[in-house]
Amino acid sequence: MIAESGHYALVLALGLALIQSVVPLLGARWRDAALMNVARSAALAQLLFVAASFAALVTLHVTSDFSVVNVYENSHSLKPLIYKITGVWGNHEGSMLLWVSILALFGGLVAAFGNNLPLSLRAHVLAVQAWVASAFYLFILITSNPFLRIANPPIEGRDLNPVLQDIGLAVHPPMLYLGYVGFSISFSFAVAALLEGRIDAAWARWVRPWTLMAWIFLTLGIAMGSYWAYYELGWGGWWFWDPVENASLMPWLAGTALLHSALVMEKRNALKVWTVLLSILTFSLSLLGTFLVRSGVLTSVHAFATDPTRGVFILLILFVFIGGSLSLYAWRAPALKQGGLFAPISREGALVLNNLLLTVACATVFIGTLYPLALEVLTGEKISVGAPFFNFTFAPLFVPLLIAVPFGPLLAWKRGDLLGAAQRLLAAGIAALVAIALVWAWTYGGATLAPLAIGLAVFVIMGALCDLAERVGLFRIPLSISLRRARGLPRATWGTIFAHAGLGVALIGIVCETTWNSEYIGAMKPNDVAKVAGYELRLDGLTPRQGPNFREMLAQFTVRRDGQDVSVMTPSKRNFTTRGASTTEAALLTCGASQLYISLGDTSADGAIAVRIYHKPLVLMIWWGPVLMAFGGLLSLSDRRLRVGAPKPAKAARALQAAE
Structure with missing residues (x-):
């Protein structure tokens, strides 16, 4: 019933x-x-x-x-x-x-x-x-x-x-869907504006909170999915450029561009046509992600559907909504009036550069993800586009973007002073150079680009702090007045500072984990000792255990450093008899922002078990960054000016509007 x-x-x-x-x-x-x-x-x-x-x-x-x-x-x-x-x-x-x-x-x-x-x-x-x-x-x-x-x-x-069967599944899909589907509101606002033939700064003020809400959830959803893959799949990686991962990254990039474009439209009544197009494209990319996961064209841990009928149905939905909305855009957009003009060196110009780099990055991910599928459909030839392509095309686009991020908030609207902004960022530049020198000295003879990337990350973080210092008049007026100014800053300003700093934090984690990751891979028997990054890990023994719907082999490792016991780690290998499948439950030991990571493989006939042990320096900063970014978005969303949206019309005005 x-x-x-x-x-x-x-x-x-x-x-x-x-x-x-x-x-x-x-x-x-x-x-x-x-x-x-x-x-x-x-x-x-x-x-x-x-x-x-x-x-x-x-x-x-x-x-x-x-x-x-x-x-x-x-x-x-x-x-x-x-x-x-x-x-x-x-x-x-x-x-x-x-x-x-x-x-x-x-x-x-x-x-x-x-x-x-x-x-x-x-x-x-x-x-x-x-x-x-x-x-x-x-x-x-x-x-x-x-x-x-x-x-x-x-x-x-x-x-x-x-x-x-992991707690990450309780969080990751709902968060991701709240982001995916949340962009439907931006799409609906864009199509509604095109149907009415009227779009203005008030429209951007109404649509921006909904876009920001979806962006927050999508940011957290992607971060949670990355962390889930990191500890659950047993590979020790946090991003694989999997086509379904890319399908969530593309709407995030487009949504980030949409947020900044809507800001320009709200403040300066400019970029109207571009903002409407981004609203359509962002949700279109969300629908594309739904197609990739649900159509059966991909084989992935994320993909569920294998029935081609479902794929044809979703393809039809894509054709109707993406094709229909873009056709409506092509018909109505030329009639929309453009807004105010601005100089290339201005806050609007910085946000346009932001949009340009984000959309090009999104396009590279789009091509790299869909090209192998299109080639297979057209020619039957199967090729793989993996990390090398994305790293060599995606990373160079983000370098100028990260350099530009600290400048944007320090430039004035309409016409800015680039030299003045550079002078206000002098402290950030010095901090970046010091960071590059220190990392270079510490890793002398190692990776060449890593110290430069760390310096860029420090520049982004310190640039956000310089923006804060400039706004509160730090070191120019008494500290008590600066603190009072800081408390009086709009929450949207604080949100921008946290979000931009989160980018730098994530970059530090990415560079440190990928450059200075240490590993041990081998077979171990009880009382064997493995050495990784100054740690000694002794396998004490293996213990079978019965779970509610699985059996597992539990390993116990004693971790020592400098002759002192640090902790005990207990990774396991689970066997689900009903499904006839097994999973690896990695053990993690957190030391500040770094982690020791142990995952188990198969047991050999002589009683040895395959073991992977990693030391991942500052790896947690990869996820702290998105959390900071989402927190910044939440602060902006809680700003009354953004939350309320456009002023509510008076009753008489509403009655007159309804009667027209």
Whole structure:
């Protein structure tokens, strides 16, 4: 009964989405306020029904109802409760239901908190949002129904993919989807503006908080996915340029460009056409990521679907929404009035450079990801585009971007003083040179480019601090007044400082981990000792253990340094008998921002076990950086000026607008 109720709720959500996609547009065309307000009611009701459908699927998994195909194929009665819940989106059907639930959530948020929007604009935005929702409701109901029954229910389920039975799965996919799907609001605002033929600074002020919210979630989702792959897959790597990883990176790059472009539009009423195009492209790249994961064209730990019918359906969705929105853009964009002019050396100019470099970087990732797939479709030839291509094309684009980042906030709007900004960044430049000299001396005879990259990272971090010092008048006025000024700075300013500093922090982690990583790979028996980066690790023994739905071999290592015991590490190798698969549970020992990392391989006939031991200097800074960036975004989002958006019109003005 629960499965049928969930399925019925999904059908009702589709019906509401169809109403929401048509009636408000008619209301906007006829200037009928009652019909336009249908969008708000329908969006909230749609959210209610899709939430009920999702709750039904969660209930089926928690109660281990193996009469439902989705539960049978992805669950097990002995699986821990947390993995029963996260297993809901650890498969194709459940993850698509989560995708469309988040889509309905964002539509409901616009309906609930979009009262400051002009009624016609809100009607158009929610209608466009309903178009997207309707397409994905149909996709789920026709090709990916999570509520299908089994005629003769089995006693036990097949269990979830062991690699996905990890706490990271509870965080990574929802975060990633909140980012992916959150950009649908920017897309809906762009299409709504094109339909109305009206776009101005107020539009950018309305769309920027939604874009920022999606960007925060996507940043955290990518970081969480990177850390999950790092400790769960047992390879010790944090980024593999996997096509599905690239599929999440592309909308992040485009979304970052969109945020900065919307800022120019809001402050200077410029870059209108470009901002609308970025809004369309960012969500289009999110849809592309959905296609890559769900179509079956890729084989990856991230990819679920293997049915080509689903791929054709999603391809059709891509064609309709990307092709349709770009066609609408080509038709209406020339009619949009351009905003104010500005000099190349200005804050607007710096943000345009930011946009140029980010979009070119996004294009290189796009080409490197899709070229092998297109070549295989056209010629049947299989090639691999891996890390060397991306490193040699992506990295050079980010070097000028990182050099420019500290200058942007110090330049004035419309016309800036580059020499003056450089003088204010003198302390950052000196700190960068000192960092380069110290790292060069410490690693004399080692990597040549690494000290330069560390210096660039220090320049970015110190540049953010110089911006803060300039704003509060540090060392120019009494300290008490500077502190008072710091407390009075807008949260958006603090957000910019944290986000820019986060870039530098992440770069330090990336350079140190990739350049000075130490490793030991070999077979060890009890009482054998491995030496890595000044540490001595002794294998004390191997112990078998029974878990709730797996058996594991647990290894115990005693870690010593300078003759002193430091800690005990216990990596394990798990065997999931139901799935006939095994996973490696790495052991991590954190020392400041660095980590010791141990993962186990197979056991040989003589009792030795394959062991990988890594020392990863400052590796945690790779993820501290994105967390700082997301925290900066959260600070900006909490700024009342950004949160409130455009001023709410007076009742009389709203009534007059509705009557027009």
